[in-house]
Amino acid sequence: MSTQCSRLGHSADEVGKRGSAAGRLAAAVSTVRYRIVDVFTQTPLEGNPLCVVLDPCRSELMPRIAREVNLSETTFPVQTADDAYEMRIFTPTAELPFAGHPSLGTAWLLGSGRWRQTTSGGTVIVETDERGARMTQPKPEFAFIEKGADAVLSALGLSAADAIYRSTAGGTVHVLVATSEPIDEITPNPEAVTRASHDCGGISLVPFRAIDDATLQARLFAPAVGVPEDPGSGSAAGPIGLLAREIWGTEPSITIRMGAEIGRPSELEVDTAGEITVGGRVVASAEGRFLLEGLM
DSSP states (O other), X not given: OOOHHHHTTSOGGGTTOTTSHHHHHHHHTTEEEEXXXXXXXXXXXXXXXXXXXOSOOOGGGHHHHHHHHOSSOEEEEEEEETTEEEEEEEOSSOEESOOXXXXXXXXXXXXXXXXXEEETTEEEXXXXXXXXXXXXOOOXXXXXOOTTHHHHHHHHTOSOOSEEEEEEETTEEEEEEEOSSOOTTOOOOHHHHHHHHHHTTXXXXXXXXXXXXXXXXXXXXXGGGTXXXXXXXXXXXXXXXXXXXXXXXXXXXXXXXXXXXXXXXXXEEEEOSSSXXXXXXXXXXXXXXXXXXXXX
């Protein structure tokens, strides 16, 4: 398999394989390799950054490494076959059963092709090439939010919403707020967002609006899991695409813009005509090693 990893200096077969020479050397010197990729962009230092940990480490170290990195997500993949891997996903303060940009960025780093990814939230297919990645997404379940709607609007600094729904896909739950109001300059209260998202059974509040029939703008606030604002959310994008078609009659294939408000512009490509797919460009931006003397 021709891989992104080989172009970056190692083969995908090294990832998560405890028996490899590289893995034994890493363990011996107490270092763990990582790479950072930026998802939903073709420009380094834009889009949504993701840390992918390449060497195996103990489960109890995973949340500590994610806190050290302090990006919206850090992944720990273990390759289980030539075209398959298992993965755990951590924010700075919580483990997630499923997430979008970690799925796209990790598969892209493993190499070009068709990957079967398994997390605790389910199994998805991710197809990658040199430009980026596209994944299938678990079908979301929706619940209309009426009780608690005022608290959601107040937390976001909005005066009205066209609809508020809780979406659940792969075990990850977002509170989606369809609005016709501008969202560029809203400054949500983090404590109020945490309370409102928790009271609605979600991890985040996600206001979104239609720019035109094929373009949406969205923002995601998830201080409840240590993410003040996420520059680009693949797990929210599929459900947003479905709701936008239902509420506003937007096209099945849309672009969702996120992250520009915090200097990390992201473009997410969503298709809901059949099986839900979410994708975007991916670019490598950094690599290094954690020095974990005495912790391995």
